[in-house]
Every structure is written in C-alpha cells, then in structure tokens.
Amino acid sequence: MPHLASAGAPSGDQSGDPSGGPSGLGLVTGAQSRTGALNPADLGRINRARVIHALQVSGPLSRSELATRLQISRGSVSTIVAPLLDSALLVELPKVTGSNGKPPRPLWFADRWRLGAVFVGTGTFTVANVSLDGRLLESSTDTFTDVATFRRRLLRHGERLFDVEALLGIGVGSAGAVDIPTGTVLENYRYPALNHLPLAPLLTEKFGVPTFVDHHPRVQAIGDLWFGIGRELQYFASVYTGDVLGVGLVAGGRVLAGPRGAGGELGHMVVAEGGSQCVCGQRGCWYTIASLGWLRRRAAELELPGAAEVTCHDLGQVTDGPARRLREEYAANLATGLANLEQILGYGTYVLHGDAAGGGEEFADLVAEQVADRIPRRRAEVSVLAAPEQDEATILGAAGMVMFRRYDVQL
Amino acid sequence: MPHLASAGAPSGDQSGDPSGGPSGLGLVTGAQSRTGALNPADLGRINRARVIHALQVSGPLSRSELATRLQISRGSVSTIVAPLLDSALLVELPKVTGSNGKPPRPLWFADRWRLGAVFVGTGTFTVANVSLDGRLLESSTDTFTDVATFRRRLLRHGERLFDVEALLGIGVGSAGAVDIPTGTVLENYRYPALNHLPLAPLLTEKFGVPTFVDHHPRVQAIGDLWFGIGRELQYFASVYTGDVLGVGLVAGGRVLAGPRGAGGELGHMVVAEGGSQCVCGQRGCWYTIASLGWLRRRAAELELPGAAEVTCHDLGQVTDGPARRLREEYAANLATGLANLEQILGYGTYVLHGDAAGGGEEFADLVAEQVADRIPRRRAEVSVLAAPEQDEATILGAAGMVMFRRYDVQL
DNA sequence: CGAGGTTTGTTTGAACCTATGACTTACTGC
C-alpha cells in the first residue's frame, strides 16, 4: 500500500503530514488545472476530498457508511482513507457495539489539528482557533483604525491563539472586496484603512501555513455550507444584513465566485430608481431601504425610543404600534431585494445573517411571505431561514475555507 | 485496446455508435452521480469530454496539439481519441504538410452526424438541422396558437429536416419556464398554450433520440459558449432583450442553472419600486423600462414615425433629435439592470441578444459606458458585446446542448 | 458456552486509466 507518509511530527512539506504548507497529501486545490485532463492521481485526490466533505456534512462515519453514501465499494473506501489515517488527519473512533455483526469503527477528524480563522470587519476584527470538526475553541475581538495598528494587533492575537505546530492553515473573511488569488484586500467600503494590504502573504509568512482570503459574505456562505444551516442544501443564498448588504451564493453544493472574486455586493443593486441618495453615489440602492442604517433613521422618524441603537431583534419584542409596522416595512424592504435574487437565480432558499437574523424565525417567515408575494407566478416554495442567535457562520466559514481550499478539488 | 465498438451503421445502444440513444460511448451525463466518488471509467468519460470541448472551442486539432492544450502526453491523447474515432464521432482530416517533421493529422467532427435544434418562442417556433461543427444547415420557422397545432407542425418540420439515421439528439430552447429533468414546459409567460407539454418525451418518442429541453436564455448562453462569442470566456452573462428579458449565466466555463432549472427571469427584477405597473402584477420591474414594448410605447409618446414597429437598429440609423435621445434612454435603462447583475455577480462581460443586439457594437458600447457609470467603484472593465446581426445563438445553443448534455460530464 | 447468523473491514486479482520513454513513421532541407 503506497501510503504517502507515516504519522509523525508535523513538519516539512513532503512528509505527508497535513500541516506545514499546502502540499501535504497532495490535496491542494488548483494542483489540477480547470481545463486540463485528469489523471488517476487526480481521481484519488477528488475522492479523498469527497470523503472529507461527507464527514464534514454528516459527522463520524464508518468505512461502510461512507461506502453507501459515496456509492462506492467498502474496499475502495479503505484504500481511500488509508493515507488520511496515515497522515493523522483522520482517526478511528472507538468501536460502536450494540448491533449485530462486527462493530464499525467510525472515522473522524483527529483532534490534534487546528484551523485559524479571521474575520475582518469595518474597524473591528476577530481571530479564532477552530477545530477540524467546526468547534470554535477560542477567539478574541479587537479594533483598529489604521493599517499599522491592525497589523500589529492581528499578529499579536494570532501569536496568542495559534499553535503553529497544529495549524493547518488560516482562513480570512474580509469586508470589502478581495483579490482572491493574491489574498489582498482591494477595498474596504467604509474604512479604506486596509486597502491594498497583502493579507495572505502577511499571515503565511508569520505563521508558516497557507492562508486563504475571501469576501465576507462568501466566507459566511462557506460557514453555512460546511458547518451550518446549509449543510444539506444544494442551492441557497447566504445574505448578510446590517451596516452592509452582501450575499454569498451556493449552487450545486459549491460556493460561486466571479472572476478574481468579484460579485456579492448586493447592497448597491438599484431597486428604486430615482430614490434616496446612497453613499455609493447612485440613487435607490437596496442599501438605502434595507440596511440597519435605514432602519434606525426610520425609527427616529417614527420617534421610537432608542431609535439610534434599535435592532431587528428589539422590534420583535413589541407586539403592536409603530414598532410593529416598522418591522413589517423592514421585512418588505428586505423582501424586495431577495425577490430580485430569486427571479434571477431561483435558488429558493435564503439564509439571513446579521441584523435581520436577530429577528429570529418569526421575522424570517415574515420576509418569506413578502418574497413569495413578489414572485409573479410562484412555482416553488421560497424559504427564508434565520441564522442562530449565536452566529458563528463567518468565523467558522473562514476556518472551513481552509478545508475547502486545501482539500476540495473544485474541478 | 478495448475500443467500445467498431464504426458502422448507426443503430443500437451498445454498439458504440454515437447515435441511437444516450448510452453510446457511455458518455451520457448523469451517469456519474454528483456527490458519489469517481472511478477510472468516469475519468475516461471526463477526459473524452474535455477533448470534445477543446475541439469545439478551437477547431480541428492534431493529437499533438490536443496534448499540449490539455496538458497531457501524446500517448494518452491517442488512447483517449481512439474510441471517438472508432465510433466515428471524430475523423482524421488529411495530413497537413509544409513544416518539418511528420505531418500532423488534425481531428475533427465527422460530417455524417447531425444535431436537431428547436427554438420555441411565443407563438412561433424554429426547427433546424445543425452539423457537429456548429453550422446551421437548414431551418424552418412556423407559428402556432394552440398545443395541437404546435404538436402537429413541430413533428412535421422535424420529419422533413431530421435524418434519424444521422441524428445524435435534439435540443430545445423554450421561452417560459421549463422543468429540465423531465423536459416539460412549465409555463410560457405570454402564451400559456404549451403549459405542461411534455416536450422531451414527445420528440424522443417520435425521433428515437435523446432530447434535452431548457430555458431559452440559458440555451442562448450555451450557443455563445460553444459556438459563439463567448467561446473563450470563462464568465459572462448572455442577455436576451425584446418582448421578454432573460439571462443565461456562464461561470467558470459552465452554464449555471438553479434547482430544476429555475432562475433567469431577469425582466421582473424590480428596479423602480412603485414605478409603472407591470404585466406580472408588480410595479417597477426592469421589464417596464427596458423591453421592446417600452421602447415602442415611448417612441409613440415622442411621436416618432413608425413607433409601433421601431427597433433598436432603427434608432441607430438616426443621428440626432428625439430618436437619438430615446436610444440613449434605452441604453441607460438596459444598463440599470445590467449594473445590478454586475453588482451581484461581477462577471464583467455581457452579451446582448434580441432587439438590443440590433443596435450593433456602437449601441453596446453606449450601454457599457452607462453600466460602468453605475458601478460605484469600478474595479474592472465592464464589456458589453452585441451578438452578430444574424443571431443564431439560440438555435445553435439548442444543438450545442445535445453535445453539452451528452458529452460534457458536469461533475 | 458454543454454534450460527450478521455486519465490518481487508485482501486479492482484474479492469481501466494515464505517464513515461523508446521506437516508428513521414516529411523537410541540404
């Protein structure tokens, strides 16, 4: 059996250890070109990736369960997972007795590896340490106003949280546009402090592991897809609402990205031509009627108490009066944009994050109704889901992106 | 060499002949499940598909050229193409002398096979006979008002145009929504005559070849991608303008489709909330300001001569006055919707079909400028291309879809 | 406590695929 390596101390690239650079196990994305032909080795990589993804989606599985799930023979599963066990990415859990026959040995991610996760927002950032099975072990949040402070604080938090011996890679979800191939921040919409910061090289150099950077809503979608509410969905849109409006699209179980990471800027879709002036220079952007800023301005107009700090969650606490009507207006305005997406893409499922998720399932249902009303001849159900109250999708997505990019052969 | 079959009379499924049902060469899409693991046979299918696609994109290529293009050894190309030559899908063209060394034998599609193509519009339809290299050999167009007439005339034209001995399959691009898996027309927006017509079974039964049905703008995008202006593009949107507004999206060289073929209904994206009443029941749809109907109503308001029949092409003939301004207004209105798409998806390239394409390159450039103005901080160029005057994208796309679905393993 | 049934995981030989490198073929140019 030509295993690629033996288990052992994490160091070196060709040792087969999953740590220490992108070539461990030869599973790195992009190794196989998009248009070129495939060879048997690619086949192995792809199937190993499928095994990893099946585990991510379904939790610990025995070889036998993997075989049925991937429609493959038990024998093949054994040879597929052998190098993954050898390199200590996976381990065998204790046998599960209780049923007839030889007890299965579920396979699961080894506990010794860690994923680094970073979320860069507008003026704040979070650094976290995540396990392979998607548990957020430890995290810390800090602020910044200029690039020098950001650099210093980011690296300091990283040093504290990351165990470089165990780290498989670092994923970063960043507000504003990102150049994916180089991992550089192109433009942070409201805080230009980080423009042109080569984030991936910075972290790769410091911590010696591969780093992947992507646009925030897309990272959030990866979180939903790998660890969250979208694990079993093939098609959905992950929508962030709040100080910006963004979307990450998942089609056929993969996260879409435009060329060089473009797209996802949902907020400046024009839905009300000639409407209010937007910060972006246009008029009638969705942003002008569905952002948290709009909600608070409108609350102030209605003279609601605490208007300047009101959230969707707050509005849900009140059962009648102007707050109630504002909540409905908010739902309707959100629905306007989502209905447009539904017309264009027809994915049928929308996962709300950010402020709107604070409204919970009730609010999501309200939005769903409004979306359905706006689809001329509804052919399929439209469902709107709210992310859980403790929303870790983006930070988990950043971690998941490491798995996604290292182990998922996108083909 | 285990070739699947020898060349010969087209009949039977397991003979390896590419005709006669979807199992010829074992290349049919869906043979390999989306989530399951891959086996060596899948690998062969995928690589054969890549060869076919490379030929579609680049024209006749020798084994050696294919080898460099697919980053594969010459020897492997020989084994990959052997079954394709054996089954007479491809042939060797005469050797090309003139340079040093052994002259190459370019490979190209055999002339003996045909693709059936159907476009179903609102009240009209076109049937065509297309060669594998994308030449439209013969076509005829007819009208219908009810389903019985449509059935009768469709089959009659098919009988006249299709040589069932040579036919590899039939592709259908249909206005209105389509259920892709079953090939049934779900809903034709303006002419409900064909609702629930099982189009694919009808044609498959009559002509004995696999039939694939999809939504018109998506078929149009396939035409651009396989035979047209988008052959070398990885990301673009193929936009139809006229009596409806639709879009087919291409990302990473593949045509996107929502679950069960949903999406693509660009026209009823709301861009002017509270605007004019639309036929769909909403207000301010893009359709109400960018359709051909809008253009003609507006022309009538401006008292332009021949307003009721005016086209974008006509407007381009005039160089000043109200017609010129109307043309600019039309471009601006089209740009509103395209800019929204660009915000959401960021593909950067838009191919115009239908009425707007009649305005030619000049009009496309006008639209491009307007789109660029609407992208807050333009990061990359936005290019808008006009389909050629004799626009065969949809009918060729319908034919291309047969190749696409039969030979392209979508994975 | 042991036999029989059942399920899991491994082994083995075969089949399918591409890679490599040497070999053959066929043309150009001198």
Add this chain to the structure above:
DNA sequence: GCAGTAAGTCATAGGTTCAAACAAACCTCG
C-alpha cells in the same frame, strides 16, 4: 541520400476502483 525534426504508436509501469472471497468481531439463541 542523409541528417534533422516532429507526430504518432507501443510496451511497461503506476495509480485507482471493482467484485468477490475472506477474516474478524459481535449478537442471539439454544
């Protein structure tokens, strides 16, 4: 006619999955 060059073929090797037989480990039941 000979060297040079490039295209295509062939034989062998290596990677991968498959099918079926085999071994291991547990449960049930008498």
